[in-house]
Amino acid sequence: MVELVLSSVDQGVLTLTFNRPDTLNAWTPAMGRRYFDLLAEAEKDPEVRAVVVTGAGKGFCSGADLKALAAIQSGTYAEKPDPRPNTFPTTVGKPIVAAVNGACAGLGMVHALVCDLVLTAADAKWTTAFSRRGLVAEYGLSWILPRIMGQQRAMDVLLSGRVFTGSEAYELGLVNRVVAGESVLAEAQAYARELAASSSPASMAVIKRQVWRDWDATLEASSAAAVEEMMASFRRPDFAEGVASFLERRPPRFPPL
Numbered sequence: 001m002v003e004l005v006l007s008s009v010d011q012g013v014l015t016l017t018f019n020r021p022d023t024l025n026a027w028t029p030a031m032g033r034r035y036f037d038l039l040a041e042a043e044k045d046p047e048v049r050a051v052v053v054t055g056a057g058k059g060f061c062s063g064a065d066l067k068a069l070a071a072i073q074s075g076t077y078a079e080k081p082d083p084r085p086n087t088f089p090t091t092v093g094k095p096i097v098a099a100v101n102g103a104c105a106g107l108g109m110v111h112a113l114v115c116d117l118v119l120t121a122a123d124a125k126w127t128t129a130f131s132r133r134g135l136v137a138e139y140g141l142s143w144i145l146p147r148i149m150g151q152q153r154a155m156d157v158l159l160s161g162r163v164f165t166g167s168e169a170y171e172l173g174l175v176n177r178v179v180a181g182e183s184v185l186a187e188a189q190a191y192a193r194e195l196a197a198s199s200s201p202a203s204m205a206v207i208k209r210q211v212w213r214d215w216d217a218t219l220e221a222s223s224a225a226a227v228e229e230m231m232a233s234f235r236r237p238d239f240a241e242g243v244a245s246f247l248e249r250r251p252p253r254f255p256p257l
Contacts, residue, residue, distance in 0.1 A: 021057025
């Protein structure tokens, strides 16, 4: 049986690869369930400090699988829906880096942007696609896009459903970095290895929670919560190790989560 999501761990970095290359990794409920299961396992695995997500072949994820959609619409789809929402990766307490190697459309774009950082191949093709299929901005994309790229740019890519390249995605402020297509996975893994080697897992978990949570918070509430988090950080061994490693000019040895 073909593994729908491939996984491997190296130097503290878990690489997850959507593995339906014949469909440009079109999203199915079964693939999503396996992806979320692997993320849940990674959160509990002390060997994993960061995650990279990419796609096999020429696509990252081309959107929802049309056959699966048709089965769901007709009532013939037999699998029980996964209760975890498509925003589940934002709740995982470890940084997730998307390496968009190719086609990134519709639901695939949602899954790229609910990662914490995004690197893209310069020639990757991006599109929301929804308006050209008679659909709407799905799974919170109308909330995410304006916050990342601004309302007018979000309106452009959502209303038009036009195709744009990874290079334009970078110009629009949609991604962190644009690289040559053959290098995007290696660059993402190198970045993730740096996080794994140099950043406190506890600090990264708290910072990730702060950033995703604070989009809905006032400045006053965010500041007050940050003071509480800061006081808690003083009591963790990570703080002592961070200071000691800096003063001793050596790499830190932060404990795992």
